[in-house]
Amino acid sequence: MSDPNHFSLxxxxxxxxxxxxxxxxxxxxxxxxxxxxxxxxxxxxxxVYRVNQVQKTxxxxxxxxxxxxxxxxxxxxxxxxxxxxxxxxxxxIQTILNTHTRVTDLYSNEIDQLRQQVRxxxxxxxxxxEWELLNNPNFGLLREVVDSQRINTxxxxxxxxxxxxxxxLVWKKPAFFLAHPKAIAAFGREATRRGVPPPTVNILGSxxxxxxxxxxxxxxxxxxxxxxxxxxxxxxGEAEQGVVALQKTGVTGEVEPGLSVRYMGTNEHSxxxxxxxxxxxxAVLTHDAIARLDNVFVGNYYDYSA
Numbered sequence: 566m567s568d569p570n571h572f573s574l575x576x577x578x579x580x581x582x583x584x585x586x587x588x589x590x591x592x593x594x595x596x597x598x599x600x601x602x603x604x605x606x607x608x609x610x611x612x613v614y615r616v617n618q619v620q621k622t623x624x625x626x627x628x629x630x631x632x633x634x635x636x637x638x639x640x641x642x643x644x645x646x647x648x649x650x651x652x653x654x655x656x657x658i659q660t661i662l663n664t665h666t667r668v669t670d671l672y673s674n675e676i677d678q679l680r681q682q683v684r685x686x687x688x689x690x691x692x693x694x695e696w697e698l699l700n701n702p703n704f705g706l707l708r709e710v711v712d713s714q715r716i717n718t719x720x721x722x723x724x725x726x727x728x729x730x731x732x733x734l735v736w737k738k739p740a741f742f743l744a745h746p747k748a749i750a751a752f753g754r755e756a757t758r759r760g761v762p763p764p765t766v767n768i769l770g771s772x773x774x775x776x777x778x779x780x781x782x783x784x785x786x787x788x789x790x791x792x793x794x795x796x797x798x799x800x801x802g803e804a805e806q807g808v809v810a811l812q813k814t815g816v817t818g819e820v821e822p823g824l825s826v827r828y829m830g831t832n833e834h835s836x837x838x839x840x841x842x843x844x845x846x847x848a849v850l851t852h853d854a855i856a857r858l859d860n861v862f863v864g865n866y867y868d869y870s871a
Contacts, residue, residue, distance in 0.1 A: 576665070605801055732798065740800055
């Protein structure tokens with residue numbers, strides 16, 4: 566464990582990787598981050614993503630005429646656009662990684678100390694990114710759900726009827742439910758209790774339970790308080806007027822799309838610093854691309870032996 570009085574990894578901690586070891590540092594806070602993997606990512610060159618929409622007025626209704634013959638007068642029409650469309654600006658997650666040159670020089674025989682420090686910091690950045698995509702007050706998906714797309718559970722626990730109501734709200738090519746792992750377990754209990762145990766499907770090599778063929782994808786970044794949480798349903802992609810994730814690629818020091826690690830120099834204490842940066846955001850292109858089920862109670866259990 567690193568000395569809390571130091572600003573970089575201590576030699577004592579580094580020796581654990583340098584002597585008699587063949588494993589990289591293990592960290593149980595790392596999750597699969599399915600949301601980051603399943604969202605379609607769009608590269609934003611200028612740092613701003615503008616969502617142009619049709620105005621919700623009478624002019625949004627296109628006047629058409631269906632005829633069987635003759636020469637009737639045809640209607641004229643046009644579709645009016647919103648003159649002040651919503652713009653999404655990329656947010657930034659940043660931190661400075663400090664490593665003492667003595668540690669990276671002396672204790673990198675089997676495992677590269679700097680590489681592992683970067684790997685773990687990047688993992689932490691990605692964990693924070695998934696949390697922000699859901700909970701950020703400016704663009705988080707939970708906040709982006711309009712009132713007409715929000716419903717409460719019928720009785721508390723998440724039942725098949727509740728998920729059917731979500732499907733009613735996002736019926737145009739729904740992609741997946743996103744739920745806390747405890748909510749998925751609670752739904753499994755309710756479905757099994759009703760005699761309709763949910764089937765599973767394999768995505769990216771992992772099994773997910775489904776409802777009406779739509780997978781329930783777990784994320785521990787959804788809020789859970791007093792055994793209550795929220796389940797959301799999403800439609801994905803620009804072509805489907807769904808939910809998209811935004812990033813800026815091609816930045817200096819890029820180690821993967823939209824994430825960079827830049828060397829900042831070594832100070833008078835022989836501590837080398839690296840700036841870790843991630844540029845990202847998310848956008849909901851139309852209101853009916855996302856819906857949420859609130860007040861989902863996850864503490865309901867049954868005595869199946871009764």
